[in-house]
Amino acid sequence: DQQVKQNSPSLSVQEGRISILNCDYTNSMFDYFLWYKKYPAEGPTFLISISSIKDKNEDGRFTVFLNKSAKHLSLHIVPSQPGDSAVYFCAATAGTYKYIFGTGTRLKVLA
Amino acid sequence: DTGVSQDPRHKITKRGQNVTFRCDPISEHNRLYWYRQTLGQGPEFLTYFQNEAQLEKSRLLSDRFSAERPKGSFSTLEIQRTEQGDSAMYLCASSLAKASGGQNEQFFGPGTRLTVL
Numbered sequence: 462d463q464q465v466k467q468n469s470p471s472l473s474v475q476e477g478r479i480s481i482l483n484c485d486y487t488n489s490m491f492d493y494f495l496w497y498k499k500y501p502a503e504g505p506t507f508l509i510s511i512s513s514i515k516d517k518n519e520d521g522r523f524t525v526f527l528n529k530s531a532k533h534l535s536l537h538i539v540p541s542q543p544g545d546s547a548v549y550f551c552a553a554t555a556g557t558y559k560y561i562f563g564t565g566t567r568l569k570v571l572a
Numbered sequence: 573d574t575g576v577s578q579d580p581r582h583k584i585t586k587r588g589q590n591v592t593f594r595c596d597p598i599s600e601h602n603r604l605y606w607y608r609q610t611l612g613q614g615p616e617f618l619t620y621f622q623n624e625a626q627l628e629k630s631r632l633l634s635d636r637f638s639a640e641r642p643k644g645s646f647s648t649l650e651i652q653r654t655e656q657g658d659s660a661m662y663l664c665a666s667s668l669a670k671a672s673g674g675q676n677e678q679f680f681g682p683g684t685r686l687t688v689l
Contacts, residue, residue: 465614493675504576504663504680505615512675550614558603558667559628560678562614 464488467563480538484551491553496536499548541570576681584687592650593684597666607663654688
């Protein structure tokens with residue numbers, strides 16, 4: 462049972478444009494959501510998070526939006542840069558320490 | 573470097589052998605986690621320590637797996653009688669639990685890639 466789903470395995474975006482990565486979840490008990498970025502041969506790197514009491518959190522070029530009614534969150538990267546090319550994982554947790562990860566979306570930013 | 577470190581980075585072993593991995597968390601972090609990641613999947617939770625106490629083990633962690641965190645510092649993950657299905661990236665993460673509660677992001681190490689032949 463995949464509680465956190467990233468339905469797009471890959472995404473290509475032109476440099477300077479907006480990248481939008483999507484994530485859906487099924488467990489209504491999730492109350493904290495995170496995005497991690499992963500480069501090859503490295504561990505996941507924390508990017509940005511959002512609590513379920515908010516619907517938006519912004520950090521520089523990265524913004525996460527949460528739509529609780531739709532059980533959907535998205536990560537916006539504006540403007541996209543070639544260095545953003547990586548695999549992006551969304552993760553969720555239900556008041557605990559155990560993160561449930563999606564399967565990842567490979568973002569390629571074209572110069 | 574004050575991040576999470578893992579050793580070794582790569583391990584190739586034959587089926588039936590035992591392997592042990594080590595994780596050194598960020599020094600002030602009191603929580604330590606092990607995850608496993610297979611190709612095309614996200615990391616899957618295996619187990620979690622608060623200081624030296626192992627507080628939860630996933631059903632993914634069969635009896636052949638054992639994890640320890642003596643003295644609440646570094647942790648080891650041992651796999652006995654390895655099987656080809658154990659081939660994966662084993663990730664360690666750490667975080668700092670605040671007395672006031674709330675969420676604290678987990679910081680991941682580079683992982684140990686295990687290949688069982």
